[in-house]
Amino acid sequence: xxxxxxxxxxxxxxxxxxxxxxxxxxxxxxxxxxxxxxAIADPAVAAVVVIGKGKTxxxxxxxxxxxxxxQPPRLSVAIAALEASPKPVVAAIDGVALGGGLEVxxxxxxxxxxxxxxxxxxxxxxxxxPGAGGVERLPRVAGLxxxxxxxxxxxxxxxxxxxxxxxxxAVVEGDLLTEAVAFAQRVVAxxxxxxxxxxxxxxxxxxxxxxxxxxxxxxxAKQTRGQISPQRAIDCIENALTLPFDKAFAETARxxxxxIPSEQAKALRYAFFxxxxxxxxxxxxxxxxxxxxxxxxxxxxxxxxxxxxxxxxAGTPVQLLExxxxxxxxxxxxxxxxxxxxxxKGRITPExxxxxxxxxxxxxxxxxxxxxxxxxxxxxxxxGVKKEVFAKLDRAMKPGAVLATNTSTLxxxxxxxxxxxxxxxxxxxxxxxxxxxxLLEIVRGAKTAKDVVATSQxxxxxxxKVGVVCGVCHxxxxxxxxxxxxxxxxxxxxxxxxxxxxxKVLYDFGMPxxxxxxxxxxxxxxSWRVRRSQDATRPKDLRYSPTADxxxxxxxxxxxxxxxxxxxxxxxxxxxxDPEVEAIILQSSRDQGITRRPISDDEILxxxxxxxxxxxxxxxxxxxxxxxxxxxxxxxYGFGFPRWRGGPMYYADTVGVAKVYDAVREFHRQHxxxxxxxxxxxxxxxxxxxxxxx
Ligand code: T1G
Numbered sequence: 001x002x003x004x005x006x007x008x009x010x011x012x013x014x015x016x017x018x019x020x021x022x023x024x025x026x027x028x029x030x031x032x033x034x035x036x037x038x039a040i041a042d043p044a045v046a047a048v049v050v051i052g053k054g055k056t057x058x059x060x061x062x063x064x065x066x067x068x069x070x071q072p073p074r075l076s077v078a079i080a081a082l083e084a085s086p087k088p089v090v091a092a093i094d095g096v097a098l099g100g101g102l103e104v105x106x107x108x109x110x111x112x113x114x115x116x117x118x119x120x121x122x123x124x125x126x127x128x129x130p131g132a133g134g135v136e137r138l139p140r141v142a143g144l145x146x147x148x149x150x151x152x153x154x155x156x157x158x159x160x161x162x163x164x165x166x167x168x169x170a171v172v173e174g175d176l177l178t179e180a181v182a183f184a185q186r187v188v189a190x191x192x193x194x195x196x197x198x199x200x201x202x203x204x205x206x207x208x209x210x211x212x213x214x215x216x217x218x219x220x221a222k223q224t225r226g227q228i229s230p231q232r233a234i235d236c237i238e239n240a241l242t243l244p245f246d247k248a249f250a251e252t253a254r255x256x257x258x259x260i261p262s263e264q265a266k267a268l269r270y271a272f273f274x275x276x277x278x279x280x281x282x283x284x285x286x287x288x289x290x291x292x293x294x295x296x297x298x299x300x301x302x303x304x305x306x307x308x309x310x311x312x313x314a315g316t317p318v319q320l321l322e323x324x325x326x327x328x329x330x331x332x333x334x335x336x337x338x339x340x341x342x343x344x345k346g347r348i349t350p351e352x353x354x355x356x357x358x359x360x361x362x363x364x365x366x367x368x369x370x371x372x373x374x375x376x377x378x379x380x381x382x383x384g385v386k387k388e389v390f391a392k393l394d395r396a397m398k399p400g401a402v403l404a405t406n407t408s409t410l411x412x413x414x415x416x417x418x419x420x421x422x423x424x425x426x427x428x429x430x431x432x433x434x435x436x437x438x439l440l441e442i443v444r445g446a447k448t449a450k451d452v453v454a455t456s457q458x459x460x461x462x463x464x465k466v467g468v469v470c471g472v473c474h475x476x477x478x479x480x481x482x483x484x485x486x487x488x489x490x491x492x493x494x495x496x497x498x499x500x501x502x503x504k505v506l507y508d509f510g511m512p513x514x515x516x517x518x519x520x521x522x523x524x525x526x527s528w529r530v531r532r533s534q535d536a537t538r539p540k541d542l543r544y545s546p547t548a549d550x551x552x553x554x555x556x557x558x559x560x561x562x563x564x565x566x567x568x569x570x571x572x573x574x575x576x577x578d579p580e581v582e583a584i585i586l587q588s589s590r591d592q593g594i595t596r597r598p599i600s601d602d603e604i605l606x607x608x609x610x611x612x613x614x615x616x617x618x619x620x621x622x623x624x625x626x627x628x629x630x631x632x633x634x635x636x637y638g639f640g641f642p643r644w645r646g647g648p649m650y651y652a653d654t655v656g657v658a659k660v661y662d663a664v665r666e667f668h669r670q671h672x673x674x675x676x677x678x679x680x681x682x683x684x685x686x687x688x689x690x691x692x693x694x
Pocket of ligand 1: 020021023059060061062063064075096098099100101103122123126128129130131132134273276277
């Protein structure tokens with residue numbers, strides 16, 4: 001039974017029951033129509049409540065049905081039936097009412113919600129627009145400005161905010177069904193007029209609607225650069241303002257019809273399901289119990305401080321350990337400064353700041369953190385230091401504690417060998433800035449126990465990260481595969497391109513920044529140190545670009561010295577091309593005996609992306625990553641790869657694996673060993689298969 005029909009006194013109750021999230025399948029749509037018709041026909045029924053079974057109202061249309069031929073009845077028909085009902089219909093919302101879920105609620109005459117409920121129209125995030133009346137009805141209930149914000153961002157509003165906006169008529173404590181039935185009875189008793197939103201005019205709050213739309217377009221162009229759906233959603237809202245309801249609705253239907261099969265929407269659906277897939281591990285099921293989660297962080301440097309903030313941001317107490325009180329105070333001062341900046345930008349209130357700072361407790365000895373369930377080490381990136389820390393942790397931490405390292409390059413197994421409990425050791429690799437970037441690479445060592453992996457996954461969720469599990473190799477999955485892009489970017493500059501040309505190509509592709517701007521942000525000394533640590537083991541016959549070292553040696557360390565691959569004006573982070581750097585580059589090309597040549601944008605894109613894709617294929621065949629989609633999720637959340645392109649593996653599939661393979665072979669011929677094609681890439685290309693099953 002997808003929609004159960006029952007009665008409480010004179011109120012009919014339609015209970016949506018389609019686990020896990022009450023998605024609006026055919027049976028649910030039909031069930032709602034049958035239910036409302038029965039209620040209308042029954043003289044003993046005076047009002048109707050629509051409620052979801054379980055912890056969700058309705059999560060929206062069933063995304064798995066997209067791309068298949070639509071089956072009647074359409075959702076809008078079911079919603080129209082609810083709205084047209086002569087008897088009052090009340091939506092009772094707990095959990096989420098998203099997409100079609102909120103559209104069902106907006107078709108009802110009244111809405112009540114629990115305090116924890118959330119309502120939203122996230123359609124743009126999966127590349128489409130709300131297609132069952134949300135675009136037309138939300139502005140009518142919440143006003144144009146608020147509706148624009150919600151529809152274009154796709155972000156939900158919590159019940160109290162939704163009540164303020166008028167989307168929800170009442171926030172109720174206590175049992176939701178009881179309260180909703182009582183609400184419905186009051187509507188009947190008080191003979192409240194039924195509010196059919198289609199008949200309500202759109203409020204613009206006295207503002208010029210054209211200006212509001214223009215500003216929403218500009219914001220969307222910045223925040224979701226390259227993505228079509230937010231702009232199309234604004235087109236739909238414009239129609240809602242200028243056309244009669246049914247005409248606007250028909251236009252929206254036409255637009256969504258175009259968007260559903262579009263490449264962007266396919267990629268965004270792929271990203272949605274990939275993210276959920278990444279949480280699933282073949283050898284770890286629900287029977288593996290996660291441990292509790294009181295936490296400590298070692299090291300109050302940039303990384304450690306950022307990690308401590310992740311806990312505080314999630315409302316979880318955390319201890320921060322430094323060897324000296326002075327270093328600890330410096331770390332805490334940095335945290336204070338970052339929160340102060342957030343207050344200044346209006347992202348959090350001064351009270352939020354105080355609460356968060358309070359959650360971070362000082363510790364200056366290992367004994368002080370010994371009772372923590374999980375400790376994350378973010379000490380200096382050097383094996384000797386790490387081993388010393390882990391030997392100390394082995395002595396200090398209670399039995400069963402998870403011992404995690406935030407190393408980005410070192411061998412987790414070797415670090416684990418410094419303890420007598422390697423089964424408790426795991427890599428938890430945060431990306432910089434740790435409190436902002438959402439990827440958490442969960443690096444499973446050879447001996448890491450299953451419950452330690454499961455605990456790390458729970459931890460990731462708790463602190464709002466997207467955890468993706470991988471195995472041990474140099475640089476792990478994300479940085480190892482991205483390193484190839486940086487490598488080629490450097491070679492391209494030696495061969496004839498300039499940093500701003502390379503950066504522009506990748507920026508235009510949809511990356512948030514190009515590799516040279518990223519290097520300036522991260523610090524040119526950081527990658528310099530990594531290269532020095534590799535000098536001893538780097539094969540002498542491999543091509544190596546000395547140019548970055550020369551930029552470093554010229555004292556250009558990036559944004560922090562206002563000079564790196566670019567120059568920077570005081571107080572401005574905009575990278576400006578610098579003739580001094582150009583001179584270093586030209587000299588470096590000459591010294592390497594390279595005759596510079598014009599390099600096309602196509603070559604830049606292919607060299608940078610295919611180098612990484614080839615490496616991703618090697619990572620996959622080595623079994624370091626479990627699935628191609630896991631690598632994609634890492635690039636989406638670790639590097640801001642444009643979500644509407646799915647990720648590098650998915651992108652390779654859209655280009656065509658055979659085409660990528662041909663290009664890799666050609667680059668191999670031209671540039672030698674570093675381009676050795678991955679056997680997996682070759683195999684897929686030759687058999688006409690794809691990485692992601694696209
Ligand atoms: N369709 C199909 N499956 C869905 C789904 C959906 N809408 N939402 C979730 N799932 C699956 C998900 O894949 C996972 O499956 C399980 O449910 C639990 O999800 C007409 C056209 C609801 C907040 O975009 O935001 O309505 O992996 O792990 O963290 O205008 O899922 O277990 O097999 O994410 O508690 C708009 C998307 C649709 C909502 C729950 N709606 N979902 O989060 O659990 S378009 C959305 C979510 C639409 C109309 C248009 C979240 C969630 P499995 P989960 P969660």
